[in-house]
Amino acid sequence: MNKMGSIINFTFKNKVRTKSFMITTLILVLLLSIGMNIPYLIKVFNGENGAKEATQIGIVAAQGFQPAELLMAYTPPAEAEDKVIFTAYPSAEDAALKQGLADEKIEGYLTFADKGSVGVPPVTYHSKDGEIDSELRTNLQAALQQVNTGLIVGDKLTESQVAAIFAPVSFDTEQLSATGGAGGTDQDEVKPVINYVVVYVLLMLFFMSVMMTGNMIAAEITSEKSSRIMEILITSASPLTQMFGKVIGIFLVGLLQIAIISASIALNLMLPHNSSILTDFNLDLGQLNAGILVYGFILYILGYFLYALMYAAVGSIVSRTEDLGQAVMPVMMVGFVSFYLPLFSISNPDTLLVKVASFVPFTSPLSLLLRIGVGHVAFWEIMVSLLILLVTTFIFGWLAAKIYRTGVLMYGKRPSIKEIRKAMKAYKI
Amino acid sequence: MEALQLEQVVKQYGEKTAVNGISLKVEQGEIYGLLGANGAGKTTTMRMVLGLIYPDEGSILYNGKPYSAELQHLMGYLPEERGLYPKVKVSDQIIYLARLRGMSASEADKSLRYWLERFDVPEYYNKKIEELSKGNQQKMGFVAAVVHKPKILILDEAFSGLDPVNVELLKDTVREMRDSGTSILFSTHRMEHVEELCRNITILDRSNTVVQGDIREIKKGYPREQVALRTTGEVNGLAEIAGVTRVERLERGYLLSISEIGAAQRILQLAMAQGEVEHFEIKEPTLNQIFIRAVGESNE
Numbered sequence: 001m002n003k004m005g006s007i008i009n010f011t012f013k014n015k016v017r018t019k020s021f022m023i024t025t026l027i028l029v030l031l032l033s034i035g036m037n038i039p040y041l042i043k044v045f046n047g048e049n050g051a052k053e054a055t056q057i058g059i060v061a062a063q064g065f066q067p068a069e070l071l072m073a074y075t076p077p078a079e080a081e082d083k084v085i086f087t088a089y090p091s092a093e094d095a096a097l098k099q100g101l102a103d104e105k106i107e108g109y110l111t112f113a114d115k116g117s118v119g120v121p122p123v124t125y126h127s128k129d130g131e132i133d134s135e136l137r138t139n140l141q142a143a144l145q146q147v148n149t150g151l152i153v154g155d156k157l158t159e160s161q162v163a164a165i166f167a168p169v170s171f172d173t174e175q176l177s178a179t180g181g182a183g184g185t186d187q188d189e190v191k192p193v194i195n196y197v198v199v200y201v202l203l204m205l206f207f208m209s210v211m212m213t214g215n216m217i218a219a220e221i222t223s224e225k226s227s228r229i230m231e232i233l234i235t236s237a238s239p240l241t242q243m244f245g246k247v248i249g250i251f252l253v254g255l256l257q258i259a260i261i262s263a264s265i266a267l268n269l270m271l272p273h274n275s276s277i278l279t280d281f282n283l284d285l286g287q288l289n290a291g292i293l294v295y296g297f298i299l300y301i302l303g304y305f306l307y308a309l310m311y312a313a314v315g316s317i318v319s320r321t322e323d324l325g326q327a328v329m330p331v332m333m334v335g336f337v338s339f340y341l342p343l344f345s346i347s348n349p350d351t352l353l354v355k356v357a358s359f360v361p362f363t364s365p366l367s368l369l370l371r372i373g374v375g376h377v378a379f380w381e382i383m384v385s386l387l388i389l390l391v392t393t394f395i396f397g398w399l400a401a402k403i404y405r406t407g408v409l410m411y412g413k414r415p416s417i418k419e420i421r422k423a424m425k426a427y428k429i
Numbered sequence: 430m431e432a433l434q435l436e437q438v439v440k441q442y443g444e445k446t447a448v449n450g451i452s453l454k455v456e457q458g459e460i461y462g463l464l465g466a467n468g469a470g471k472t473t474t475m476r477m478v479l480g481l482i483y484p485d486e487g488s489i490l491y492n493g494k495p496y497s498a499e500l501q502h503l504m505g506y507l508p509e510e511r512g513l514y515p516k517v518k519v520s521d522q523i524i525y526l527a528r529l530r531g532m533s534a535s536e537a538d539k540s541l542r543y544w545l546e547r548f549d550v551p552e553y554y555n556k557k558i559e560e561l562s563k564g565n566q567q568k569m570g571f572v573a574a575v576v577h578k579p580k581i582l583i584l585d586e587a588f589s590g591l592d593p594v595n596v597e598l599l600k601d602t603v604r605e606m607r608d609s610g611t612s613i614l615f616s617t618h619r620m621e622h623v624e625e626l627c628r629n630i631t632i633l634d635r636s637n638t639v640v641q642g643d644i645r646e647i648k649k650g651y652p653r654e655q656v657a658l659r660t661t662g663e664v665n666g667l668a669e670i671a672g673v674t675r676v677e678r679l680e681r682g683y684l685l686s687i688s689e690i691g692a693a694q695r696i697l698q699l700a701m702a703q704g705e706v707e708h709f710e711i712k713e714p715t716l717n718q719i720f721i722r723a724v725g726e727s728n729e
Contacts, residue, residue: 006528014517229512232573235479236501236529409481 003237007245008252015216015253024212025257029264036268054083055136056100058109060092067112067120070147084139092126101128107136120148142166191374192287194278199373200346201265202296203366205258206303207339213254214307214335215328217246218315221408222324225316230408239405243316244397247308254304292373295382302386303365306393307335309400316407317420338363342370349375359385361392431490432457432612433478433581438487440473447473449636450487453629455581455612460603462623463616465633466724471616472509474633475583478614479506491581502531505579507570509586515559519545522558523573530577537576544572548598564591571599575606582606582613588622600626620716630716632723640723644716651714651722656685656693659708660700670695682708 015021061068072086089097089109100106108127112120123144125132132140149162157165224230233242268274278285310331318327341363345354349370357367358381368385371377406420433455440448448470455461465471476482478489480496491500514522520541527537545551548568558566567590575582584603588596603626607613617623623630624644632640640647658664659682667683668676672692677684687693693711700706 003529006525010521010525014514014521018516224514227512227515228508228510229514231476231479231481231508232506232512232526233529234481235504235506236526238498409476 004241004245004248007237007242008249011220011246011249012252015220015250016256021253021257025260028257028261032261032264033268036265036274037271040273054085055139056085056087056106057140058097058100058106059086059088060090060094060097060109060111061088063090065112067147067151070150071110071143074143074146084136084143086143108132110140119151120144191289192284193281194283194285194288195292195373196346197283198288198292199370200343202292202369202373203339203343203346205261206296206300206366206369207335209254209258209300210304210307211332211335212257213250213304214311214331216253217250217308218311218318218324218328219321220246220250221312221315221404222318222321225318225408226320234408239408240401243309243312243401243404247305247312250308251301251304258300289373292369295372296369298386299365299369299389302389302393306361306365306389306396307331309393309396310334313400313403313407316404317410319410334362338366342366345370346374349373359388361389364389431455432459432492433461433614434490434493435474435478436488436490438474438477438484438489440470440477440482441485446636448477448484448633449638451631451633451638452487453631453641455614455629457612458607458610459628460607460613460615460626462627462630463614463633464618464620464623464630464720465616466618466635468635469633470636471633472585475506475585475614475616478581478583479504500581502577503580505530505574505577505582507574507582507584507587509589513558513566513570513573516557518554519556519558519561519569520554523569523576526573527577530579532577540576540578541572544576547602548572564595567591568595568599571602575602580611582611584613584615586617587615588617588619596622620720624716632720634724640719647719648713648716651719653690653693653711653713654686654688655712655714656683656687656696657708657710657712658683658685658696658700658706660704660706662704664700664703666699667696670699 059068059071068088072088074086087106092109092111097106097109101108108125111124111126113122113124125140146162146166149165153162221230224233237245269278311328314327314331315324318324338357341357342349342354345351345367348354354367354371354375357363358371358377360367364385368377368382372382403420410419431454433453435451435453437450437452438448439446439450451470451474453461463471463474473482477484480500489496491503520538523541524534524537527540528534532540542551542554545553550565550568553561553565553569558569561569567587571584571587574584587603588599591599600622603613603615615623615627627644629643630641630647631638664683667673667685670692672687672689673685673696674688675686677686685696687696690711697706697709700709
């Protein structure tokens with residue numbers, strides 16, 4: 001155990017001190033910080049603090065033109081964020097309009113085509129650059145649509161009836177419950193958005209961390225092998241101790257990195273100007289399913305060890321660092337599948353594919369996380385999946401130790417599977 | 430009791446036999462020479478002694494007992510291709526390796542500092558291996574092999590690539606280790622090192638043991654084929670003596686090759702008849718000659 005401690009300590013210290021680790025972590029923290037501050041930065045650059053100013057739009061129309069008057073009277077729905085203020089001008093040559101456009105106080109103006117039988121005649125939007133941003137377009141269209149309805153319906157409907165026409169129809173989904181009653185109730189609730197965000201972040205973080213640390217392990221073992229220090233190590237401590245010492249040492253490196261990244265996320269959220277960032281996006285930390293974090297941590301540990309052991313086995317077979325990239329490809333492929341499957345299923349987490357994947361050991365860590373976070377999963381399913389994963393990890397631990405014991409002393413060309421199997425029989429772990 | 434005893438050890442890699450029935454004994458406090466051309470099976474033998482690979486047949490005993498994990502603390506190993514981490518500080522990795530071999534961190538540190546002082550390079554303590562010259566990297570490899578005070582030390586080509594000053598330094602330390610009771614298994618191509626350090630040797634040729642035993646005994650078994658002669662004046666007619674195959678005129682005196690020992694007496698008689706003999710020696714065969722003959726013969 002003492003030796004294991006030395007190996008863990010040595011591996012951890014040397015990896016954390018490497019420039020590549022420091023730089024990667026620093027870049028990740030920087031990118032995250034920039035990303036999280038972008039909403040605030042945009043506000044700063046737009047010179048808008050707090051409430052957004054209303055957009056001024058001119059209307060060029062003759063006095064008494066009905067659509068123009070209705071448009072001026074238009075009140076946007078209360079929840080709309082961007083207000084539009086319409087001002088009428090007698091002609092496009094009007095001095096006040098020109099001045100407003102030149103000062104960029106007025107975004108642009110609308111003109112109406114002459115002909116028009118029923119409703120609003122075709123409208124043209126005029127602006128300096130001839131473009132319109134999508135938000136403004138939506139707002140204008142909503143306003144014009146309402147005016148159009150008002151013109152056609154006239155006085156036949158009350159104002160509240162008109163408003164009711166434009167109110168969005170409430171639409172919800174509900175899963176059919178086989179058992180009916182109690183079983184279905186907790187599944188009916190819609191998962192809060194925050195869960196999607198957290199699952200998304202965790203998927204990225206775990207995948208990145210496992211791939212990076214896995215490659216670290218493989219590279220470390222191969223370089224020890226090629227520098228022949230492996231021969232000294234193997235005669236000093238058992239291969240099993242060494243392999244697990246390394247895997248655990250680098251696990252701590254991965255944890256440290258995740259801790260740094262989590263801390264930087266938390267720190268960014270706590271910055272005063274970012275206090276409203278979550279509410280701006282309709283996110284409420286109180287709605288977060290704490291199970292995601294707890295299970296996520298367990299799944300990360302198990303997933304890490306499963307992949308780390310595979311990487312260790314691959315690293316022990318390769319003799320030269322140059323050959324490593326090719327040799328780890330199969331493991332990377334499995335890793336990519338296990339990452340992209342839940343990533344692409346994030347809005348649809350209850351498909352059969354995800355369900356199956358959440359029980360297959362190599363894909364289960366991330367797929368199960370997805371189901372726990374935003375899908376529907378029974379407690380027994382979680383337990384069965386975790387058990388399968390745990391057993392597989394143990395089997396791989398044994399297998400990887402065997403391959404490691406054999407592989408580290410094999411030099412020359414990459415051995416075939418047959419050769420490895422034959423040699424494996426010769427060694428006790 | 431022998432510190433290390435190999436009994437009819439065989440190692441095969443598939444169809445190829447790497448070591449074919451080697452037997453040898455290393456006493457406590459002895460430097461044992463393992464000689465052989467490249468690919469003769471020296472490194473395989475050493476790896477089996479280290480417990481890195483297992484023999485297919487035969488036995489290896491350490492103080493009369495078979496290999497066990499506890500032996501890891503008692504063995505030191507300098508591989509032919511010096512294994513150290515290039516990007517890690519000397520102190521970090523050597524203390525780490527010593528700890529893996531059961532030493533405490535403080536003991537390891539003390540021992541490392543002793544060895545760095547011994548080699549007159551205390552400043553390497555904080556240097557990375559890649560910053561050192563090749564010869565100095567090798568010295569650090571040696572320190573890594575001995576830092577935990579091993580009882581059995583295995584040196585694979587320990588002196589290759591070192592300058593003469595460092596070779597002497599390393600030889601002295603190897604002798605010191607021997608005198609303090611360490612048993613050393615030593616492989617090299619350089620015969621003069623073996624003659625200086627070892628009493629017993631084994632010469633391997635293509636996985637077979639071709640010569641084995643005490644160097645002095647081995648030499649007795651080989652015909653003495655050279656005579657060194659120094660006289661005050663010139664000696665005429667040396668080449669005509671029966672049994673003399675070659676006469677080499679040196680700066681002072683002669684070096685003669687003979688085909689049978691009787692010729693030596695005839696050389697001495699002739700020389701004495703012609704003048705005063707200052708020096709006469711029937712030379713022992715050098716290990717180099719023995720090696721070339723042994724390996725050469727089995728190759729024919």
